[in-house]
Amino acid sequence: MIKVDNLTKWFGKNLAVDGVSFEVAKGEVLGFLGPNGAGKSTTMRMITGFIPYDIGTVTIGSYNIDDNPLKAKAMMGYLPENAPAYGDMTVAAFLGFIAALRGLSGRDRRIAVDKVIETCFLRPVRHQSVDTLSKGYLHRTCFAQSIIHDPDVLILDEPTDGLDPNQKHEVRNLIKRMGERKAIIISTHILEEVDAVCSRVIIINNGRLVANGNPAELKAQSKLAGSVVVTIHGVAYNDAARRLEQCDGAKSVQNIAEENGACKVRVYPESSSVANGLAERVHAAASESNWIISELHREDGRLDEVFRTITTSDTDTAQR
Amino acid sequence: MNSSIKNIRTIVAKELSSYFVSPVAYVFIVVFLMLSGVFTLVFSQYFEFNEATLDPFFYWHPWLYMVFVPAVGMRLWSEERRSGTLELLLTLPVTVWQAIWGKYLAGCIFLILCLFMTFPMVITVNYLGDPDQGKILCGFIGSLLVAFTFLAVSGLTSAFTRNQVVSFIISLVVCFGLICCGWQPVTDAMVAFDVPPDAVKFITASSIFTHFESIQRGVINSRDVVYYVSMICFLIFSTNVVLNSRRAN
Numbered sequence: 202m203i204k205v206d207n208l209t210k211w212f213g214k215n216l217a218v219d220g221v222s223f224e225v226a227k228g229e230v231l232g233f234l235g236p237n238g239a240g241k242s243t244t245m246r247m248i249t250g251f252i253p254y255d256i257g258t259v260t261i262g263s264y265n266i267d268d269n270p271l272k273a274k275a276m277m278g279y280l281p282e283n284a285p286a287y288g289d290m291t292v293a294a295f296l297g298f299i300a301a302l303r304g305l306s307g308r309d310r311r312i313a314v315d316k317v318i319e320t321c322f323l324r325p326v327r328h329q330s331v332d333t334l335s336k337g338y339l340h341r342t343c344f345a346q347s348i349i350h351d352p353d354v355l356i357l358d359e360p361t362d363g364l365d366p367n368q369k370h371e372v373r374n375l376i377k378r379m380g381e382r383k384a385i386i387i388s389t390h391i392l393e394e395v396d397a398v399c400s401r402v403i404i405i406n407n408g409r410l411v412a413n414g415n416p417a418e419l420k421a422q423s424k425l426a427g428s429v430v431v432t433i434h435g436v437a438y439n440d441a442a443r444r445l446e447q448c449d450g451a452k453s454v455q456n457i458a459e460e461n462g463a464c465k466v467r468v469y470p471e472s473s474s475v476a477n478g479l480a481e482r483v484h485a486a487a488s489e490s491n492w493i494i495s496e497l498h499r500e501d502g503r504l505d506e507v508f509r510t511i512t513t514s515d516t517d518t519a520q521r
Numbered sequence: 522m523n524s525s526i527k528n529i530r531t532i533v534a535k536e537l538s539s540y541f542v543s544p545v546a547y548v549f550i551v552v553f554l555m556l557s558g559v560f561t562l563v564f565s566q567y568f569e570f571n572e573a574t575l576d577p578f579f580y581w582h583p584w585l586y587m588v589f590v591p592a593v594g595m596r597l598w599s600e601e602r603r604s605g606t607l608e609l610l611l612t613l614p615v616t617v618w619q620a621i622w623g624k625y626l627a628g629c630i631f632l633i634l635c636l637f638m639t640f641p642m643v644i645t646v647n648y649l650g651d652p653d654q655g656k657i658l659c660g661f662i663g664s665l666l667v668a669f670t671f672l673a674v675s676g677l678t679s680a681f682t683r684n685q686v687v688s689f690i691i692s693l694v695v696c697f698g699l700i701c702c703g704w705q706p707v708t709d710a711m712v713a714f715d716v717p718p719d720a721v722k723f724i725t726a727s728s729i730f731t732h733f734e735s736i737q738r739g740v741i742n743s744r745d746v747v748y749y750v751s752m753i754c755f756l757i758f759s760t761n762v763v764l765n766s767r768r769a770n
């Protein structure tokens with residue numbers, strides 16, 4: 202549905218996007234991650250045809266954004282960063298205006314406006330002027346604008362920015378639901394968002410693509426992936442560590458916390474694969490030694506840690 | 522084709538309504554009416570002419586428009602830039618041309634409305650005497666052509682910046698220049714300062730005032746029409762170039 206090939210953009214001497222390529226199919230929600238200034242918004246602006254790129258191609262459906270901009274744009278819905286909207290219009294008038302430019306008219310247009318007002322929970326502010334909306338409502342108004350024509354492709358730049366936790370939850374559910382029938386790209390730097398909605402993730406740093414995979418794969422790259430955390434009562438850390446190190450497949454043991462006569466310990470595995478059976482063996486060791494355990498879980502790996510590792514080491518190489 | 526007319530119509534309607542939702546439009550119209558009244562009656566000593574004519578009324582219009590039209594046009598694009606809605610508009614299936622013409626036409630309609638409000642002037646002269654109706658019609662057309670040209674100027678300057686005030690000032694300066702270089706006192710001064718006659722002729726010919734006066738005499742000749750049409754087309758075309766090349770800033 203969306204095909205981006207070797208996309209490159211210079212701002213003067215600053216290389217903002219450097220040879221980024223990826224594809225998004227129907228039914229996928231692609232999480233577009235990266236630190237601030239990584240080039241996420243710039244990439245999205247090029248995909249949606251707002252700014253021209255220097256090298257590369259963008260194809261939406263079967264249309265090249267350069268050769269067939271109107272057809273490509275007609276297939277897309279776009280929520281720009283900071284959710285811009287015409288301040289002097291009412292919410293309903295604004296949505297009606299967008300719907301008209303999306304080629305809807307008459308009854309279709311009224312139905313489309315009513316529908317997004319329902320799906321985006323905008324009924325209370327329907328006749329309110331956009332200028333006077335709270336940030337959450339403004340964001341959802343602009344979001345409503347992007348889905349008003351039920352597009353096949355959705356490009357959402359930080360769709361949950363500025364929303365309260367409940368609104369975030371609603372918007373994520375909405376995106377997830379729509380993701381079943383559309384090709385969606387959402388940019389974010391909120392990592393919990395990825396777990397909540399994305400079926401695939403790409404990470405970009407300094408304009409370059411540094412990772413591409415599904416969330417589980419990325420998490421598995423974490424140092425913590427496959428490690429087992431266990432909280433043991435009534436045993437000193439040193440004693441516990443000596444016993445745990447002897448477990449099959451355990452590489453090392455780390456003391457996380459020691460308080461109230463309990464110690465929380467992390468056991469790192471030798472193999473990085475998540476399904477390594479270490480948790481079972483830690484449990485067996487604990488019951489053999491008659492320890493009292495209040496917690497035992499296996500870590501899938503943490504996206505924030507992978508994110509930090511990938512994006513900071515890359516900066517270092519760039520500086521060297 | 523059909524869809525592009527539809528798009529332009531949608532944009533015109535939206536722009537027009539945005540003139541009227543804020544009190545600014547009404548303030549504009551009232552100020553315009555007051556100023557055109559004051560200029561006509563006070564500066565031109567209207568009642569001392571002793572003949573039924575609107576010449577003194579129209580005479581000041583370019584000067585009035587110099588301030589008024591940039592105030593109408595300053596927000597056309599700078600507001601879109603400032604609020605970020607330009608990104609929204611240009612990622613819709615709408616061409617830049619459609620957006621430019623939509624906004625421009627809406628501004629023109631607003632200006633026509635403002636000028637139409639001065640209709641009591643026409644009634645007054647018809648009551649006072651027996652004016653040349655064709656000349657009055659020419660007066661309105663010539664006046665509107667100046668306003669439309671200035672609107673194209675301020676549309677262009679507003680495409681450059683996200684700051685309305687900057688847009689207003691630059692546009693005012695350009696309009697002032699367009700009037701001045703053909704205004705009698707200025708051409709007299711140029712002659713007095715030994716500017717080569719050919720240069721003076723060229724400068725005067727490119728002034729909006731020259732063409733304005735020519736139409737005010739009661740004939741619309743093709744030279745003037747070509748001047749206005751090519752000015753407006755050039756300015757609109759430049760707006761398109763600016764919007765295409767400076768989107769991200």
Ligand SMILES: Nc1ncnc2c1ncn2[C@@H]1O[C@H](COP(=O)(O)OP(=O)(O)O)[C@@H](O)[C@H]1O
Nearest residue numbers: 212217236237238239240241242243244769770
């Ligand atoms: N219009 C612009 N002119 C110059 N530089 C820009 C412009 N827009 C973005 N940049 C630069 O491009 C880089 C990427 O920015 P952006 O795409 O906004 O990052 P992100 O959305 O990932 O936070 C930044 O270094 C930013 O300073």
Ligand SMILES: [Mg+2]
Nearest residue numbers: 241242243282
């Ligand atoms: Mg951004």
